[in-house]
Amino acid sequence: MSATKKKFVLKRFIPYMGKKKVLLPLALVLSGISAVLNILPFVLIWYIVREILSNPQAIDTLNINFYAWLAFSSAVGGILIYFLSLMSSHLAAFRVEVGMQKLGMEKIMSMPLGFFDQHSSGKIRKIVNDGASTTHTFLAHQLPDMAGSVISPVILIALLLLVDWKMGLVSLIPIILGFMTMRFMMSEEGKKFQKMYYDSLEEMSSESVEYIRGIPVVKTFGQTIFSFKRFYNSIIRYKEMVYDYTLLWRKPMSFFSTVMQSAAFFLIPMVIFMIGRGNNLPLILADFVFYLLVSPIFAMLIMKSMHFQQDILIAEQAIDRLDNLLNYKTMAYSEHSKSMTDHSLEFKNVTFSYEGSDKRAIDQISFKLNEGETIALVGASGGGKTTIARLAARFWDVDEGEVLIGGVNVKDIPKETLMETIALVFQNTKLFKGSLRENVMFGKEEASGSEIDRAIDYSQSKEIIENLSDGLDTIMGSKGTYLSGGEQQRIALARAMLKNAPIVLLDEATAFADPENEHLIQKALKMLGRGKTTLMIAHRLTSVQNVDRILVVDDGKIVEEGTHEALLHKGGLYKVMWEEYQRSIDWKIVAKDGHEGGQCA
Numbered sequence: 001m002s003a004t005k006k007k008f009v010l011k012r013f014i015p016y017m018g019k020k021k022v023l024l025p026l027a028l029v030l031s032g033i034s035a036v037l038n039i040l041p042f043v044l045i046w047y048i049v050r051e052i053l054s055n056p057q058a059i060d061t062l063n064i065n066f067y068a069w070l071a072f073s074s075a076v077g078g079i080l081i082y083f084l085s086l087m088s089s090h091l092a093a094f095r096v097e098v099g100m101q102k103l104g105m106e107k108i109m110s111m112p113l114g115f116f117d118q119h120s121s122g123k124i125r126k127i128v129n130d131g132a133s134t135t136h137t138f139l140a141h142q143l144p145d146m147a148g149s150v151i152s153p154v155i156l157i158a159l160l161l162l163v164d165w166k167m168g169l170v171s172l173i174p175i176i177l178g179f180m181t182m183r184f185m186m187s188e189e190g191k192k193f194q195k196m197y198y199d200s201l202e203e204m205s206s207e208s209v210e211y212i213r214g215i216p217v218v219k220t221f222g223q224t225i226f227s228f229k230r231f232y233n234s235i236i237r238y239k240e241m242v243y244d245y246t247l248l249w250r251k252p253m254s255f256f257s258t259v260m261q262s263a264a265f266f267l268i269p270m271v272i273f274m275i276g277r278g279n280n281l282p283l284i285l286a287d288f289v290f291y292l293l294v295s296p297i298f299a300m301l302i303m304k305s306m307h308f309q310q311d312i313l314i315a316e317q318a319i320d321r322l323d324n325l326l327n328y329k330t331m332a333y334s335e336h337s338k339s340m341t342d343h344s345l346e347f348k349n350v351t352f353s354y355e356g357s358d359k360r361a362i363d364q365i366s367f368k369l370n371e372g373e374t375i376a377l378v379g380a381s382g383g384g385k386t387t388i389a390r391l392a393a394r395f396w397d398v399d400e401g402e403v404l405i406g407g408v409n410v411k412d413i414p415k416e417t418l419m420e421t422i423a424l425v426f427q428n429t430k431l432f433k434g435s436l437r438e439n440v441m442f443g444k445e446e447a448s449g450s451e452i453d454r455a456i457d458y459s460q461s462k463e464i465i466e467n468l469s470d471g472l473d474t475i476m477g478s479k480g481t482y483l484s485g486g487e488q489q490r491i492a493l494a495r496a497m498l499k500n501a502p503i504v505l506l507d508e509a510t511a512f513a514d515p516e517n518e519h520l521i522q523k524a525l526k527m528l529g530r531g532k533t534t535l536m537i538a539h540r541l542t543s544v545q546n547v548d549r550i551l552v553v554d555d556g557k558i559v560e561e562g563t564h565e566a567l568l569h570k571g572g573l574y575k576v577m578w579e580e581y582q583r584s585i586d587w588k589i590v591a592k593d594g595h596e597g598g599q600c601a
């Protein structure tokens with residue numbers, strides 16, 4: 001990363017520019033020409049003043065007229081060329097912005113499914129969209145000015161020394177002092193503070209998002225604002241950081257601002273000295289006017305270039321984040337599928353740890369799910385059930401062992417084939433902002449009306465649709481149309497049914513379902529799993545009594561395996577879980593009846 005950082009910032013935008021790479025250098029050249037043309041009028045004005053003052057009795061009006069028009073044309077030319085420079089920089093910026101979004105999106109599309117588990121959509125959006133738009137602002141608006149503010153000082157220094165070297169040297173004193181102060185402010189410590197400033201700003205903004213997201217929980221549990229200590233602490237950290245930052249910059253910044261405006265303070269003694277030495281008074285005055293005009297421009301350019309350092313830093317950080325995303329390790333997918341013998345699913349000695357974790361989430365697991373069979377994974381929270389289901393769909397690649405579908409390693413199955421073979425229904429299934437029909441047809445784009453109806457029917461979603469005035473054409477999220485978690489789950493099941501994939505991976509989503517919804521979801525799940533190879537994560541043990549086999553997962557291992565009866569008979573962990581489950585059901589029933597028996601939970 002550090003090697004990339006050292007690269008000149010503009011070079012880093014080139015990969016995103018597409019074919020017309022010339023636009024960016026063109027914008028810089030035009031901006032440079034415009035800067036020269038903008039300085040020329042000052043030189044010409046100086047020349048005119050000099051002409052008038054040096055010989056007031058015999059003013060050559062024709063000559064002066066010519067220089068005045070030249071000054072005017074130069075100023076107009078400067079504006080026009082600056083306009084062209086902005087056009088080029090905007091075109092370049094749009095290309096880079098689109099290029100960044102395109103490359104970012106292409107990369108996201110090729111990311112392993114597990115990436116989306118670890119990176120929130122908000123964060124991904126920030127990297128791609130916000131990064132692209134920050135870059136756009138930098139390239140379109142700030143870059144042309146930057147070129148000007150590099151070229152102009154060079155020309156100005158030459159002019160300051162050419163017109164009158166003595167006054168030139170004196171007028172450079174404040175600039176040299178200002179420059180030294182700026183160097184001090186941009187020292188390693190200054191840069192460190194700048195980075196800390198942006199980091200703490202980002203931390204505060206992400207903590208504020210968490211805070212807002214958590215408000216419903218706070219309200220529900222009657223907590224005070226102090227339950228959001230992290231947000232509070234981030235504000236305090238930001239405050240302390242800004243305080244230190246301000247203290248560090250207070251003196252140099254005040255000195256810098258004062259000294260940069262102090263050309264006259266240094267020039268006037270010099271002019272008095274030169275007049276005292278008997279030099280030509282009109283010429284000295286003409287030069288003095290020139291220095292008074294030009295020195296503030298110089299100061300302004302130096303001030304501007306200070307802000308550019310910050311703009312460059314922000315653009316660099318945006319591009320760093322995108323580069324990080326683009327460098328994320330993607331999975332290699334096989335182009336040609338080996339033919340699967342059937343739709344069985346097998347784990348052979350599979351071991352897997354999440355990135356950055358030493359703990360094995362899955363430890364030497366082996367099982368086989370024959371075609372058409374249903375297996376339920378049960379066990380305590382954090383045991384590894386979800387990880388097993390996700391490895392089956394190749395969210396991540398296993399560290400050791402093999403995941404096989406129809407005898408073929410999932411690594412050797414092309415992405416499309418794998419996705420066609422598997423239907424996933426997870427607890428946090430999301431519906432897209434679109435019509436319900438579009439949501440369901442996501443499972444099969446060319447589905448016929450009767451296929452959709454059947455899927456709606458089997459997923460127990462008919463009643464949901466009938467209660468909506470626009471039926472299947474109801475747009476989710478519009479006109480206050482929202483579905484409950486359980487209802488959304490049933491629509492997601494309709495989508496999975498339409499897909500009709502031979503292998504179904506289910507995370508039983510009953511967490512947010514009321515009893516009525518739960519009953520309907522159970523019915524829908526049964527329909528979805530009919531004749532399919534089904535791997536189901538079961539949270540309620542009532543739904544596993546009739547499955548072909550139950551795998552009890554604990555601490556990344558399969559600790560028990562068998563049918564419901566066999567496992568009860570065995571008297572191990574499953575039996576304990578079953579008894580606890582029964583007690584919790586009894587507790588609910590008793591508590592509902594209003595007896596004190598609720599205590600037995």
Ligand SMILES: Nc1ncnc2c1ncn2[C@@H]1O[C@H](COP(=O)(O)OP(=O)(O)OP(=O)(O)O)[C@@H](O)[C@H]1O
Pocket residue numbers: 117118354355357361379380381382383384385386387388
């Ligand atoms: N994205 C992740 N990054 C790092 N560790 C993870 C991640 N997801 C899960 N884990 C860890 O892996 C282990 C297994 O988690 P997993 O979610 O598979 O368990 P589970 O049995 O499905 O739990 P639950 O029933 O609560 O959903 C746990 O220790 C968990 O903390």
